[in-house]
Amino acid sequence: MILCVDDEPTNLKFLMEILRADYQVYLAPSGERALAFLETKIPDIVLLDVEMPKMSGYDVIRSMKRTPKWSDNHGIFLTGLWGRDNEQAAFELEAVDYILKPISAGVLKARIKLHVELVSYRKGLEELVALRTEQLNRTQHCVLDMLASVTSYRDQETGGHIKRTTYY
Numbered sequence: 001m002i003l004c005v006d007d008e009p010t011n012l013k014f015l016m017e018i019l020r021a022d023y024q025v026y027l028a029p030s031g032e033r034a035l036a037f038l039e040t041k042i043p044d045i046v047l048l049d050v051e052m053p054k055m056s057g058y059d060v061i062r063s064m065k066r067t068p069k070w071s072d073n074h075g076i077f078l079t080g081l082w083g084r085d086n087e088q089a090a091f092e093l094e095a096v097d098y099i100l101k102p103i104s105a106g107v108l109k110a111r112i113k114l115h116v117e118l119v120s121y122r123k124g125l126e127e128l129v130a131l132r133t134e135q136l137n138r139t140q141h142c143v144l145d146m147l148a149s150v151t152s153y154r155d156q157e158t159g160g161h162i163k164r165t166t167y168y
Helices: 009-019 031-040 057-066 084-092 105-154 156-167
Strands: 002-005 025-028 045-048 074-079 097-100
Touching: 002 009, 002 031, 009 025, 009 105, 025 031, 031 045, 031 057, 045 057, 045 105, 057 074, 057 084, 074 105, 084 097, 097 105
Parallel strands: 002 025, 002 045, 045 074, 074 097
Antiparallel strands: none
16 A cells, blocks of 8 residues: 655646556645544555645654654655755655656656565564564473473472462
């Protein structure tokens, strides 16, 4: 799922045309509307224009990074602002990419595909780590339970103490 944020309707229409065949695309005509959307759904990627009235793309990404449930979102800036200072500012705000306008459909698709794959890969790794952690916890519990059982054959009080400590 991709959220496109731009105050220019032509740009939003262009992004929708490019991306809708491959992704579920949502549009927001302002930073405020983007943050309101994020209250209801969490997209994989947020494409942001930098220069928007009231709330810039930089302001939107700052808000995203301050909010724990949105902080992992991948923000990509799509902008006409040239210059290393602008790119550096974007990356200091933890944007994952900075694409200059006019946008090439092929370049945009390739970069989004890459970032979607990275998001998917990261989620898979997080799930694997959670699974392995649960398996490790179960293994540790079994080992302690066996230790308590073995000890209780020799001394009932010590075995009981180990079992109580294990549960604690």
